[in-house]
Amino acid sequence: MRLGEILLQEGIVDVETLERALSIQQKSGAQIGDVLIALGKINPLQLAKALSLQFNLPYRNAVDYPANPETLKEVVLVVGEQFLRTNAILPLGRKGNALGVVTSRPNAKEPLEALAKAMNAELFLFVCSEREIQTALTNHFRDSYTEESTMGLFFRNPEESAMETFTTLQLVLLYSLVTLFLFGMLFRGRETLLVLFFLINVFYVFSLGFKLLASILGARTEILEQVSDEEAAALDPKTLPVYTILLPMYKEPEVVKHLIAGIMEMDYPLEKLDVKILLEEEDTVTYDAVRALRPPANFEIVRVPYSVPKTKPKACNYGLLFARGEYLTIYDAEDVPEKDQLRKVVAAFRKGPENMICVQAALNYFNSDQNLLTRMFTLEYSYWFDYMLPGIEALGMPIPLGGTSNHFRTEMLRLLGGWDPFNVTEDADLGIRASAHRMWVSTINSTTFEEANSHTGNWIRQRSRWIKGYMQTYLVHMRNPLRLFRTIGLMPFLGVQLLIGGTFMTFLINPILWLLFIFWIAFRPLWMESVFPLWILTLSTLNLIVGNAMGIYLNMLAVFRRRLFHLTFYSLMNPFYWILHSIAAYKALWQLFTKPFFWEKTVHGLAKK
Incomplete structure (x- = not known):
């Protein structure tokens, strides 16, 4: 039947x-x-009991009747925990050649036959719901899962983990440079300042030139993974794979209804979505909000056990353990992706090279006109995703991913080690790490709309975390600069210097130079001209003027692709917006030394309805 x-x-x-x-x-x-x-x-229980009747197999609750620990250990040593999780299989016990197994998919012959062959056993099947099997596995391997999501990357490749903020060599180099500067100021103050400001100006010239070049290429180059609306719509639904969506949230009950509704409205077979709502164990308010909505059972709540650090990437690593999809993406609590985004990504992966691990969708904001800050944020993101990232990709440089709407081949993401839970800008790190492993990251012509920060304090908390993560990423990948250069090549190496290192260095240097040279222009004190020759003062002033003018121009450029012409005037506010970046950068620098893994939570739901 x-x-x-x-x-x-x-x-x-x-x-x-x-x-x-x-x-x-x-x-x-x-x-x-x-x-x-x-x-x-x-519900899953009704499905499991119906399957037991269909296949004439006994139903057995895997939670109430747990597996034999020795049998489970034996099977895990042969096929691994991931095999059991992915296929929702739980070995119960073994007697001689007979192996008792609970499965939620008695018609899935391939994994069952693979298990029988690997264990050299005859399987005796029981049926149970997938959720009960995953609960039973979690009960058995809770500590192992927590350790994997927290320490997995560090144990496998400690040089790629930000768990250690500074290596001994980096600390020696840092203290040596500080000591050298202090001795220089003490004995050769004028010459030391000249060398320092000359190097800063050279850095500024290269940084400005790089941004201009990337912007020109971005303006001339369409996003490399272009998928038309017609091409996405033409995909046969029967060929679409299971797609995992991770939804990490923390104490955000007010956005749950909107987020789940948005996912359910996407143009993708709902029955092929594997949605994991990732909640910290102590977050009862969001848990209760999700339960009250009673979403379909393929929207699964995954409770993330308490451990340090308590970060979004750790939660995503935990969710990755249970992902069933061929592809996987992350959406933040307030995200509104374009409805055909998943279809476009599937088409992009099918057209792209085999080593393409990730496709990054553009991000923009649905509340861009709420206030001045949201307008500046919209200009910044429009420029970054519509011009800068396509230009970076055209230059062959590694793409620092955005924190949401990055779409992965699930197995390649696992091979890469998932996210670094100790890096508070785990997305940027993952983009650089993928490049170091010769994996390709691309961009796609699809947009996810988010809530732009409308409160200054909230913006600084968010931005300081991002900048601190860039600092962590730079320190991690520059532990062995020569090896990195040999691995990724010249252009990607320059990309790490200018994109990752250059970003936070610019924000830290800006206020010092601005104050110094505004003071010189306004008052022309004699002591400055006695310390600095006129040529370096002129060069620095030129950098100041040209840099700000170019920043304003590039922000103006940002409005064209999205036709946001009403925001053009606000580009003139760019220098003041950069001051906020500098405030956030100094906060990030302080936290890098005092609490490097602290996750500054962004408050969502502040947009005016």
Whole structure:
């Protein structure tokens, strides 16, 4: 008897519901049980019991009747925990050649046959819901899962982890430079300042030149992974794979309804979405809000056990353990992705090279006109995603990912080691790490709309975390500069210097130079001309003027692709916006030494309705 007929016979669904589900199944090619789950018409327990009747197998609750620890250990040593999690299989016990196994997919022959072959055993099957199997596995491996999500990258490759902020060599170099500067100021003050300001000006020239070049290329180059709306719509739903969506949240009950509704409205078969709502164990308010909405069972709440550091990348690593999708993405609590984004990404991956690990969608804001700060934020992001990133990609430089709407090949992400839980800008780090492992990151012509920060204090908290993460990323990847250069090549290496290092260095240097040379222009004190020759004062002033003028011009350029012409005037406020960046940068520098792994939480839901 077919599964639908069993559910109908048991009175779990009615004829109208079954006909609707069969119509959807015919289009998407998904299992009828998954379709009914996604429609919210049955729950995982009802599906499991119906499958047990269909295959004439006994039902067994994997939580109430736990597995034999020795058998579980034996199986894990052979096939690994990930195999059990991905295929929702739980070994119960073994006697001789017979291995008792609970599965939520008794019709999935391939993984069951692989397990039987690997264990050289005859399988005796029981049926249980996938959720109960995952709960049972989590009960057994809770400490292991927590350790993997927190320390996995560090244990496998400590040089790629930000757990150690400064290496001994970096500290020696830092203290040596500070000592050299102090001795220089003490014995050769004028010459020391001349060398310092000359180097700063050279850095500024290269930084400005790089931004201008990347912007020109970005303006001339369409996003490399272009997928038309028609191409995305033409994808056969039957060929679309399971897609995992991670939704990390922390104490954000007010945005849950909006977020879940947005995911359910996406142009992708709902029955092929594997949605993981990642919540810290102590976050009862968001948990209660999700439960109250009663989303379909393919929207699964994953409780992240308490451990240090308590960061978004650690939560994402924990969610990655349970991801079933061929592809995986992250959306933040306030995100509104374009409806066909997942389809466009699938098309981009199919067209792209095999080593393409990630496709980054553009980010922009739905509350751009709320106040001056949101307008500046919108100009900044429009320039970054519409001009700068395509230009960086055209130059062959590594792309520092955005914190959301980055889409991965799931298995390649696992091979790369997932996210660094100790890096508070884990996205940028992942983009550089992918390049170091010769994996390709690309951009795509799809946008996710977010909530722009409308409160200055909240903006500085968020931006200081981002800048601190850039500092961490630079320190991690510059632990062995020569090896990095040999691994990734000249242009990507320059990209790390100018994009990652140059970003925070510019923000730290700006206020010092601005104050110094505004003071010189305004008052022309004799002591400055006695310390600095006229040529360096002129060069510094020129850098100041040209740099700010170019920043204003590039912000003006940002409005064209999205036709945000009403924001053009606000580009003139760019120098004042940069002052906020400098405030955030000094806060980030302080925290780098005092609390490097502290996650400055951004408050969402401040946009005017």
